[in-house]
Amino acid sequence: MMKKFLVCLLVCVLLPVMGMAETSRITVMGKATVSLEPDQATLTASVVTQGESAATAAAENAEHVTGLLSALKAFGLQDDQFTTDSYQVSTVYDYTQGNARAVGYEVRNRITVHLTDMTQLGAVIDLCLTGGANEIGSILYASSRLGECEDEALHKAIEEGRRRAELAAEACGLKLGGVVSVTESYSSYTGARYAAEDSLYKNSTQIFASNLEVSASVEMVFQTEN
Numbered sequence: 737m738m739k740k741f742l743v744c745l746l747v748c749v750l751l752p753v754m755g756m757a758e759t760s761r762i763t764v765m766g767k768a769t770v771s772l773e774p775d776q777a778t779l780t781a782s783v784v785t786q787g788e789s790a791a792t793a794a795a796e797n798a799e800h801v802t803g804l805l806s807a808l809k810a811f812g813l814q815d816d817q818f819t820t821d822s823y824q825v826s827t828v829y830d831y832t833q834g835n836a837r838a839v840g841y842e843v844r845n846r847i848t849v850h851l852t853d854m855t856q857l858g859a860v861i862d863l864c865l866t867g868g869a870n871e872i873g874s875i876l877y878a879s880s881r882l883g884e885c886e887d888e889a890l891h892k893a894i895e896e897g898r899r900r901a902e903l904a905a906e907a908c909g910l911k912l913g914g915v916v917s918v919t920e921s922y923s924s925y926t927g928a929r930y931a932a933e934d935s936l937y938k939n940s941t942q943i944f945a946s947n948l949e950v951s952a953s954v955e956m957v958f959q960t961e962n
Contacts, residue, residue: 827841
């Protein structure tokens with residue numbers, strides 16, 4: 737009687753365990769990129785002057801900068817669309833005699849201009865040069881739809897991650913379950929160039945802007961069953 741009881745007990749304990757599905761996890765990566773044309777631009781315009789004294793160079797620089805800012809305002813830009821990015825005063829040296837010899841001073845005032853109308857970009861560059869600037873720096877592009885495009889890229893990346901998970905599970909003979917975790921990341925950069933053909937300023941400098949590429953990556957962990 738004792739032996740029969742032990743066998744019956746072992747069977748009762750093992751049956752529920754044998755009936756449970758074995759679970760595991762699968763990890764996949766999903767990536768997606770969304771392209772959009774920029775509708776904003778930021779450029780830098782510098783006024784560089786030299787003089788025998790720092791005061792002379794600074795006074796001439798201030799005169800040119802005042803003219804530049806007046807020209808930008810007359811064009812229609814608001815005060816919050818341009819800022820002083822940097823202001824530097826340095827000594828100018830002559831190295832022609834083999835030794836460094838101070839011959840004057842240089843003042844460099846760099847202005848950053850923010851545009852929300854891409855059609856103005858070429859005209860503003862010309863305006864900066866005629867208004868007093870003698871250097872144009874880098875042009876950075878942006879979009880007011882960046883957040884919207886990040887959401888779109890994330891949605892597509894998650895779809896791609898699920899698709900890859902389904903393929904992996906099928907190849908392994910597993911049944912795909914629910915999502916355990918999702919880790920996301922974003923990046924944005926400039927891609928292919930396009931011409932601002934609809935510019936309102938046909939005789940201004942032609943600028944070939946770059947499309948913005950917004951990428952999203954996700955690491956997804958799924959539950960699987962045999």
